[in-house]
């Protein structure tokens with residue numbers, strides 16, 4: 462199917478007092494119509510910055526190069542007015558912290574109605590209100606006619622996130638970018654929000670870019686995934702192929718650190734040692750080499766490119782023979 466969103470060689474650099482931060486380095490990503498793309502990686506890997514660049518929402522100290530196409534139309538360099546028209550109508554985003562993303566001084570119903578009217582000023586206030594109640598019902602708010610008059614502080618975290626999703630869906634977007642939509646919520650509510658995203662995707666055909674550090678979330682919802690490390694895609698492909706046979710040591714590490722319950726009923730997990738690098742001083746060669754259990758001499762000097770390896774794409778010099786590599790090699 463034709464891609465609804467196509468990102469090519471995206472680079473983002475921030476000018477900061479400490480120097481240049483090259484936060485996104487040559488990201489390619491294709492999102493098919495109505496599909497779910499999972500974007501995973503530890504904190505600081507560039508997930509949010511990538512998506513803010515797609516939407517043209519980065520601060521002024523950022524320089525963006527490359528290409529972002531929505532249904533074939535280039536978005537980079539588009540005048541602010543044109544971009545604002547697309548944002549919220551064709552491309553919508555929901556953020557990690559639903560409570561602070563809502564305005565505390567307006568009712569939930571008003572805020573959802575406003576999301577409708579921003580792009581459709583011809584819609585009357587009362588029609589927008591009716592639509593808001595409908596949207597709140599759609600995202601599972603009980604008694605939406607009554608709860609529409611509540612203020613954000615009267616909603617739980619999970620209900621605020623539902624309201625944010627209602628606002629994002631107000632104009633039937635083609636692409637919904639969800640940035641860690643469940644991170645701030647407890648586990649039961651997380652599952653409900655993921656069910657809601659799954660339903661919206663099925664009923665509305667909306668393509669979802671799902672940003673998360675949680676590979677369990679990706680497995681439940683996405684069919685394609687992109688693994689980011691230090692601003693670069695290190696592995697990309699179908700979720701089923703990557704989970705079956707990950708071709709990058711970083712992906713292997715992320716999968717190994719998923720909690721698994723063993724026979725004694727204890728959660729066993731092996732975290733990846735170390736932490737992602739500061740983007741002010743990215744390691745030479747492969748940025749993952751300081752943490753990599755399989756590294757060889759060229760990993761410290763040659764930066765591996767993303768290339769096809771079996772059914773997936775991997776940016777590891779040893780992608781083909783990870784299983785034969787000695788652990789702790791150098």
Ligand SMILES: Nc1ncnc2c1ncn2[C@@H]1O[C@H](COP(=O)(O)OP(=O)(O)O)[C@@H](O)[C@H]1O
Pocket residue numbers: 475477482484502503504505506507508509510511520522739740
């Ligand atoms: N406005 C900014 N100015 C300078 N650096 C930034 C800015 N925003 C993000 N960064 C840096 O970009 C990198 C990627 O950040 P981010 O995309 O937020 O990571 P993630 O969403 O994967 O946790 C980080 O190193 C972060 O410090």
Ligand SMILES: [Mg+2]
Pocket residue numbers: 508509510640
């Ligand atoms: Mg983020």
